[in-house]
Amino acid sequence: MSSHREAPEISKDPVADNTDLYAFVSPDQPDTVTLIANFIPLEDPAAGPNFYEFGNDVVYQINIANSGQGTADITYSFEFYTEIRDPETFLYNTGTISSLDSANWNRRQFYSVTRISGGRAEVLARDLPCPPCNVGPLSTPGYANLAQAAVHTLPGNRTVFAGQRAEGFYVDLGAIFDLGDLRPFQTLHIGPRPAAPGVNATAGKNVHSIALRVPKTDLTRGGYAATDGSDPRSVIGVWAVAQRHKASLLHGDGPSFGVGPFKQVSRLGMPLINEVIIPMGRKDRWNLDSPDHDQQFAAYYEHPGLAGLLPVLYPDVFPNLAALDKAGTSRADLVAILLTGIPTGVVSGFQNYTGTVQADMLRLNMAVAPTASPSLMGLLGGDAAGFPNGRRVFDDVTTIELRAIAGATYALVDKSYKPDAAAGLIYDVIDPTKYSPATLSGIGVTYLDSFPYLGTPYDGFDTPSTTTTSTGI
Amino acid sequence: MNKVTRRVFLRRASLGVAAVGVATTVPGFLRGSVKPTTKTSPNSARPLATVAQEGPLVAHIQDVSSGQITLMIGSREVTYQNREMANQLLLAAQ
Numbered sequence: 001m002s003s004h005r006e007a008p009e010i011s012k013d014p015v016a017d018n019t020d021l022y023a024f025v026s027p028d029q030p031d032t033v034t035l036i037a038n039f040i041p042l043e044d045p046a047a048g049p050n051f052y053e054f055g056n057d058v059v060y061q062i063n064i065a066n067s068g069q070g071t072a073d074i075t076y077s078f079e080f081y082t083e084i085r086d087p088e089t090f091l092y093n094t095g096t097i098s099s100l101d102s103a104n105w106n107r108r109q110f111y112s113v114t115r116i117s118g119g120r121a122e123v124l125a126r127d128l129p130c131p132p133c134n135v136g137p138l139s140t141p142g143y144a145n146l147a148q149a150a151v152h153t154l155p156g157n158r159t160v161f162a163g164q165r166a167e168g169f170y171v172d173l174g175a176i177f178d179l180g181d182l183r184p185f186q187t188l189h190i191g192p193r194p195a196a197p198g199v200n201a202t203a204g205k206n207v208h209s210i211a212l213r214v215p216k217t218d219l220t221r222g223g224y225a226a227t228d229g230s231d232p233r234s235v236i237g238v239w240a241v242a243q244r245h246k247a248s249l250l251h252g253d254g255p256s257f258g259v260g261p262f263k264q265v266s267r268l269g270m271p272l273i274n275e276v277i278i279p280m281g282r283k284d285r286w287n288l289d290s291p292d293h294d295q296q297f298a299a300y301y302e303h304p305g306l307a308g309l310l311p312v313l314y315p316d317v318f319p320n321l322a323a324l325d326k327a328g329t330s331r332a333d334l335v336a337i338l339l340t341g342i343p344t345g346v347v348s349g350f351q352n353y354t355g356t357v358q359a360d361m362l363r364l365n366m367a368v369a370p371t372a373s374p375s376l377m378g379l380l381g382g383d384a385a386g387f388p389n390g391r392r393v394f395d396d397v398t399t400i401e402l403r404a405i406a407g408a409t410y411a412l413v414d415k416s417y418k419p420d421a422a423a424g425l426i427y428d429v430i431d432p433t434k435y436s437p438a439t440l441s442g443i444g445v446t447y448l449d450s451f452p453y454l455g456t457p458y459d460g461f462d463t464p465s466t467t468t469t470s471t472g473i
Numbered sequence: 474m475n476k477v478t479r480r481v482f483l484r485r486a487s488l489g490v491a492a493v494g495v496a497t498t499v500p501g502f503l504r505g506s507v508k509p510t511t512k513t514s515p516n517s518a519r520p521l522a523t524v525a526q527e528g529p530l531v532a533h534i535q536d537v538s539s540g541q542i543t544l545m546i547g548s549r550e551v552t553y554q555n556r557e558m559a560n561q562l563l564l565a566a567q
Contacts, residue, residue, distance in 0.1 A: 247531050247545050259531050260545030 002169050002271040002397065004041035007283035010266045014040050015055035016242035018268040019207060020169050023238040023362050023390040026213055027370040028450050032157070033219060035062050035076070036211045036393070036452065037240035037268070043164070043206040046460035051092050051133035052164065052208060053109045054080040057258045058242050060210055065237035066221045070292035070359030074219060075116040078162060078210055080130075082109045093132070093139050100129040100149050108132075111162050113154060113212075124154045130163040134206070136461025144456050151451060159213040159451055164206050166455035168393040169271075170445050172429045173201035180306075180313045182428060188314050198429035203444030204463050211452035216366045229367035235341065235352050237361030238390075239269035239291055264288055269360040270338050270388070271397045276405075277304055277338075291359035294339065298358050301338055302330040306405050318420045321407040333409040337388050346412050350384045364390030376432040376440075380408070393453050394437040394445075398428040511552040537563050 004019045005011035022036040037060065043052050054060070059079055063072035085106050086094070095104035109130040115122045131150040134143045151161045175183050175198070184195035217223040219236050226234040244265050245258030266287050268274075277300050278286045286297065303325075311322035336342050341353040341363040352363040371385040376396040378386025380403060387395040403409075406423035430443060437447055446455035527547035534542055540556030 245545075245548070246550065247533070249529075249531065257529070259529060259547070261548055261550045 002171070003268045003273075003275055006275040007287050008280075009284045010287055013244075013265060015053075016058045016244060016265050017041055018240050018242055018266045020271065021238065021240050021268045021362055021391065022393055022453075023236075023364045024392045025216075025364075025366055025368065025370050025385065025390070026451070029213065030370055031225075032213050032215050033236075033364065033366055034211065034213045034451065034453065035238060036209055036454065037062050038165075038167075038169075038207045038209050038454075039242065040208045042167075042202070043208070044460075045134060045204070045206055045458040045463040047133065048135065048460065049090055049092055051107075051135065051460075052206070053082060053107075053133075054078075054111070054130070054162065054208055054210075055242075055244075056080050056082055056109075057248075057256070058244055059262050060240070060242055062210070062212065062238065062240045064219050065239075065291070065354065065359070065361060066219060066233070068232070068355035068357060070237065070294070070354075070357045070361065071290065073117065073221075076212055077114040077116060077121075078111055079114075080109055080111045080162075082107060093135065096138065097132050097135075097140050097146065098142075100131065100146065105132055113160055124156075124158065125152065125160070128152050128160065128162070133164045134457040134459040136459045138461070140459065143459065147456065156218065157215050158218065161209070161211045161452040163208065164457040165209040165452065166446055166457050167202040167205040167207045168445060168447060168454045170200045170202055170396075170429050170440065170443055171398050172198045174199060176428065180309060182426065185314070185426065188317050190313055190315055198427075198443075200429050200443040200445065204458050206457040207454075209452060209454055211454070213451050219366070226366035229349075229365055230344065230351065231367070232353070232355075234367040235354055235363055235365045237269070237291070237341075237354050237359060237363050239267055239361050241268075242266040264290075267291075269362050271391065272401050273338065273360055276306055276401070277301060279305065291361050292357060294360050295358045297360075298335065298339065301334050302332075303328070304331065304334065304405055307331065307407070310406055314422070317422045318406060320418055320420045321423065324407060324410065324417070331410065332413040334404060336413070337404060337409065342388070347379065347384075350379070350389070352389050362391055363388070374437060376435055376437070380404075381432070393447050394440060396427075396430075396432045399426075399432050402426055402428060511554065532562065534559055534562060 002020045010017045018037060018039055019041045020038040024034055026032045026034045040052050059077060062076045064074040065071060066073045089106060092107055093105050097105045110127050112126045113124040115124055129150060131147045132140055134140050140146060150163050154160055172183055175181050181189050183198045186193040187195050216226040220226055221233050224233040241264050243262035246260030246263050249257045251257055274283055274286050278297060307321060308325045311318040339358040342351055343353040344351040352365040354363055368384050368389055371383050374386055375381030375383035376394060378395050378400055379389055380400050386392050387397050387400055403423055406426060407419045408423040411417045411419055447453055448455060531545045532542055537559050540554055540559045542553045542559055544551045544553055
């Protein structure tokens with residue numbers, strides 16, 4: 001998963017678990033950038049009576065680096081609280097929820113948004129209502145309208161939404177972690193089995209999203225409008241974190257009690273890094289640290305374990321990758337893509353370089369205009385508006401990173417290297433050349449054309465849609 | 474109506490004067506990791522009643538021999554250096 005349950009400690013703390021991060025130039029308002037941080041992995045829509053919500057004891061933040069240091073120059077901070085109308089009922093709702101202030105909605109959540117920059121904090125809004133979870137057709141009919149009512153305008157031409165959304169990330173999780181037995185390439189695996197179509201493990205799942213759309217000038221140094229793609233000021237680095245009080249106590253009959261300064265427990269910049277690049281023994285540490293300290297992890301990017309595994313799991317399929325790995329070659333391509341950004345001259349007409357500081361951040365060159373017909377393969381598909389130039393909701397980041405690790409991008413830094421044919425063909429779940437954002441609905445993934453871009457969450461009554469009946473033993 | 478979040482209540486009590494849209498100095502809890510203050514004597518300039526309003530106090534001693542007591546209250550952390558007090562607390566926990 002992009003970053004769902006990716007480290008031992010955070011896998012036990014879902015409301016603080018940052019699952020995906022997106023940053024892209026808004027296709028319908030190209031003078032703005034949309035930032036989305038998702039939390040709470042793999043929500044089953046039928047979750048009553050306690051439907052999912054953000055942590056009231058968690059501080060959620062989206063950080064922006066615009067000075068090349070891998071430190072937060074701008075932070076958007078989000079804090080939540082919950083109100084219960086009637087503590088004497090066991091129900092989330094006692095009738096149809098037709099509006100965000102419905103008297104039938106028993107457990108509502110609200111939040112504040114604060115922008116921090118230059119040592120100053122500006123509260124942009126307080127007491128903004130979240131939408132309810134999508135309970136079902138009797139409780140939350142017309143859910144799209146409810147969600148739209150929870151899209152709030154903030155000062156400075158900013159827009160915000162916080163609430164449940166359909167999971168937009170797709171992955172064949174079962175195959176990847178069953179010893180890399182990627183469907184439909186099982187016939188080539190060291191433990192060969194018949195080929196089968198890929199399976200999207202996140203189909204029918206929801207997530208909780210914090211989405212923020214802001215003018216580009218809100219993110220750049222000195223309010224630069226990001227009009228020139230070669231200008232370093234057009235490039236930002238983005239990462240999200242979740243923080244908890246240093247100590248938590250169970251006492252009395254109330255909820256757990258937090259005290260002390262807030263400490264980071266989760267972070268996410270580039271997808272799949274803590275998932276696949278960082279080894280088990282350092283995953284928790286990675287979550288606690290900040291991007292400007294990521295040089296300590298550089299060896300795992302230079303020599304990723306998966307690059308060594310692929311030739312073993314798929315004998316004779318990746319001979320050139322095997323030779324590269326055997327020679328102990330440092331993967332300068334991965335370091336550039338994942339840790340510093342791509343400098344000018346590597347990919348014709350493109351750069352998202354933030355300097356020599358190695359830092360795990362989602363880098364976005366905001367001067368690149370949105371693409372009318374986007375490629376799910378992003379930059380690898382010739383579409384510079386997509387991953388790893390930021391990340392759009394539909395980008396096939398798993399396949400892109402899989403191919404990069406398999407050697408497809410090493411020729412960018414060593415023209416004498418010939419990638420294995422398989423490095424350009426391997427994929428996860430779907431062949432990305434045969435799909436568009438719209439046709440991803442075929443694997444249970446839907447999106448919106450407008451803010452907040454992630455699709456309407458699955459409702460609990462109709463999901464899962466398959467019925468299991470029991471005839472007894 | 475039940476407000477579930479204690480922290481929000483405390484924040485409003487202490488920072489409620491900051492109106493929406495008005496820039497203020499960054500409160501510690503928004504900055505994430507806050508560098509702890511180290512003291513060797515109480516800060517008498519801060520009224521005790523004000524400190525008490527921040528909520529329950531938690532003391533943490535990692536190593537009694539160091540004499541270092543970490544005090545957590547509200548969203549703050551103070552490191553208090555007092556070997557005698559650390560020993561007294563150890564005795565109390567006997």
